[in-house]
Amino acid sequence: MGRKFFVGGNWKCNGTIEEVKKIVTTLNEAEVPSEDVVEVVVSPPFVFLPFVKSLLRSDFQVAAQNCWVRKGGAFTGEISAEMLVNLGVPWVILGHSERRALLNEANEFVGDKVAYALSQGLKVIACVGETLEQRESGSTVAVVAAQTKAIADKVSNWAHIVLAYEPVWAIGTGKVATPAQAQEVHFELRKWLHDNAGAEVAASTRIIYGGSVNGANCKELAAQPDVDGFLVGGASLKPEFIDIAKSATVKKNV
Numbered sequence: 439m440g441r442k443f444f445v446g447g448n449w450k451c452n453g454t455i456e457e458v459k460k461i462v463t464t465l466n467e468a469e470v471p472s473e474d475v476v477e478v479v480v481s482p483p484f485v486f487l488p489f490v491k492s493l494l495r496s497d498f499q500v501a502a503q504n505c506w507v508r509k510g511g512a513f514t515g516e517i518s519a520e521m522l523v524n525l526g527v528p529w530v531i532l533g534h535s536e537r538r539a540l541l542n543e544a545n546e547f548v549g550d551k552v553a554y555a556l557s558q559g560l561k562v563i564a565c566v567g568e569t570l571e572q573r574e575s576g577s578t579v580a581v582v583a584a585q586t587k588a589i590a591d592k593v594s595n596w597a598h599i600v601l602a603y604e605p606v607w608a609i610g611t612g613k614v615a616t617p618a619q620a621q622e623v624h625f626e627l628r629k630w631l632h633d634n635a636g637a638e639v640a641a642s643t644r645i646i647y648g649g650s651v652n653g654a655n656c657k658e659l660a661a662q663p664d665v666d667g668f669l670v671g672g673a674s675l676k677p678e679f680i681d682i683a684k685s686a687t688v689k690k691n692v
């Protein structure tokens with residue numbers, strides 16, 4: 439099957455130029471498994487993207503944290519997919535729960551963004567995940583399925599999409615999903631892809647977990663059969679991000 443382990447570091451709205459230099463130096467000096475074993479992508483804020491891209495080791499890549507939903511133009515404050523492509527930025531994170539919650543990004547809007555970014559040649563880390571209330575009311579699978587459907591409705595080729603399952607209650611809270619909880623939802627997402635996008639898409643799409651992943655809990659999560667990597671927030675600003683990248687070696691069949 440050969441889904442390559444994927445570890446993304448989402449720096450969110452953090453960092454000074456001095457801190458960014460320090461993080462990049464730490465990443466550049468670290469020993470990590472080869473590119474055949476793990477794909478590592480870090481996502482600095484827009485203003486640091488070209489700087490990080492120019493300094494970062496060649497076996498790591500960069501991602502933007504968002505981009506505009508259509509061709510650029512008179513959209514003050516936005517960054518277009520075309521600009522990212524022009525700068526050689528290969529990846530973009532879309533549909534992060536912080537944007538869904540704080541900026542009212544609805545499922546359909548996220549689906550449109552994913553489709554437009556792909557159409558311009560970007561690769562997309564597409565985020566889905568339920569709130570605590572939704573989990574407690576038993577609607578986790580329905581919620582992540584609806585979020586995934588909104589993407590599938592606009593996209594036919596999944597080759598350049600990594601699906602990130604990020605339960606909102608686990609993000610930045612220190613309350614990581616248990617390996618069983620993560621596996622259960624990843625299994626359901628893969629089943630949804632199987633039933634709605636086909637067996638090949640289900641078998642090849644990487645489904646990564648995000649939400650309080652750290653150097654201590656990553657190995658047990660990585661050992662779950664449907665966990666193909668991580669989207670890391672807080673710990674991606676620290677040296678333990680390297681330990682998380684190293685958890686790729688837990689997989690037998692990479």
Ligand SMILES: O=C[C@H](O)COP(=O)(O)O
Nearest residue numbers: 448609610649650671672
């Ligand atoms: O994109 C990353 C997620 O929001 C996870 O953040 P966290 O690792 O700080 O919980």
